[in-house]
Amino acid sequence: MNTDPSSTINQIRTASRQMVRELGFMEKTLAGTNYSPSAVHALLEIEKQGAMTALQLVQTLSLEKSSVSRMINKLIKAGEVIENADPKDGRIKNLLLTNQGKKTVEAIHVYGQRQVKTAMEHLDVSQQQAVVQGLCTYAEALQGCRLNAPLNAITLDAGYRPGVVGRVTEMHATFYANASHFGQFFESKVAMGMAEFVSRLNNPRNNLWMALQNDTIVGSIAIDGEDLEDNNAHLRWFIMDEKCQGQGIGRQLLHEAVTFCEKSEFNAIQLWTFKGLHAARKLYESFGFELVKEEVGTQWGSVVTEQQFRRVI
Incomplete structure (x- = not known):
């Protein structure tokens, strides 16, 4: 077993680049939609939370505020998202999925689940468990680095x-x-x-x-x-x-x-x-x-x- 730290880092970086390409993040659109990867992630996060503000999306997606603002405007014009005043504080604007947006997110989930299912069928049970544990642990480590960085x-x-x-x-x-x-x-x-x-x-x-x-x-x-x-x-x-x-x-x-x-x-x-x-x-x-x-x-x-x-x- 190779325990060289530099070798481990290089293997992870290579695998990460390959995943980015295979999952379609190098393309202009993602998950069978007409939307950019950032817009797809925004729709998924809004669905997950039920409602989000633009500022919350900025912090969750780690994007510039101007980029999120432009993206939200496009999603609103496309009929995927609406912006409503918070019932407890009218100054706060919440982003919610429209019925069309809910159908779009449902299609994104179907697309993503099919991608994962197809790939996992090439692995045995022990390999599948290793993938789940490794990816979840690594994702949490990356998030921890971002949230603990002084400038962020x-x-x-x-x-x-x-x-x-x-x-x-x-x-x-x-x-x-x-x-x-x-x-x-x-x-x-x-x-x-x-x-x-x-x-x-x-x-x-x-x-x-x-x-x-x-x-x-x-x-x-x-x-x-x-x-x-x-x-x-x-x-x-x-x-x-x-x-x-x-x-x-x-x-x-x-x-x-x-x-x-x-x-x-x-x-x-x-x-x-x-x-x-x-x-x-x-x-x-x-x-x-x-x-x-x-x-x-x-x-x-x-x-x-x-x-x-x-x-x-």
């Missing part, structure tokens, strides 16, 4: 979460103490504002998103749909822990907020920030925000140049 540990969540007021306040206080020399007065205002806002999260015009790493909040953004006039949304409390900056998480949070405002049919989004935060300004402008006003202010306990940005929807 950051996920997004929405709505109220215990400790969010204190954590978001802490991130603001720490960052702006260094950037603008703000102190206790600023921290207290952030805490009071956040505390008042989360009491209004039951209004579907308001929402709050958080970036989580190992169950710790490392980023946040909020849309307040009530405190501005003319159907304008107020983007508030956009912050990232300095240790988690540069990974694209802030862009994901801003994308969630802007998409929410578009779906909620606001006329525009407004935000207020401070001059000198060049990375933040560059990010805002990449999403179509424009500087509309700039003035010196003292309302935060220190003299700063405040900036107002606006994005028309």
Whole structure:
């Protein structure tokens, strides 16, 4: 028996490539459907869970959010999936299979079962058991590696979460103490504002998103749909822990907020920030925000140049 680790690794890699080819993953479509492998997996996961959000699919399939969004739109247009508001929280959109989608998934199962059955008929009982045990164990090991990887540990969540007021306040206080020399007065205002806002999260015009790493909040953004006039949304409390900056998480949070405002049919989004935060300004402008006003202010306990940005929807 060969116990050389490099030989074992090479054998597994070779077998994996062969399985990918034989199962049809190199083709544009999969399992006898007209859909891509990612779309087929999405349909199977939605059927398995009964209902899923787009964010859950992103995390389950390990795909970019933009790719999942495009795929979902295609499945909806094809009549395979519908998007319904969650009965407990109208801000959450659940993806469900249509009757057509259920028939498609049933056909996928028949196709896949036939593939496995045909292959297993070439093996005796002991070999079949070895295949089942080996594949299941290896799949779990691969998933464990992915979920434990530090960069993949950051996920997004929405709505109220215990400790969010204190954590978001802490991130603001720490960052702006260094950037603008703000102190206790600023921290207290952030805490009071956040505390008042989360009491209004039951209004579907308001929402709050958080970036989580190992169950710790490392980023946040909020849309307040009530405190501005003319159907304008107020983007508030956009912050990232300095240790988690540069990974694209802030862009994901801003994308969630802007998409929410578009779906909620606001006329525009407004935000207020401070001059000198060049990375933040560059990010805002990449999403179509424009500087509309700039003035010196003292309302935060220190003299700063405040900036107002606006994005028309």
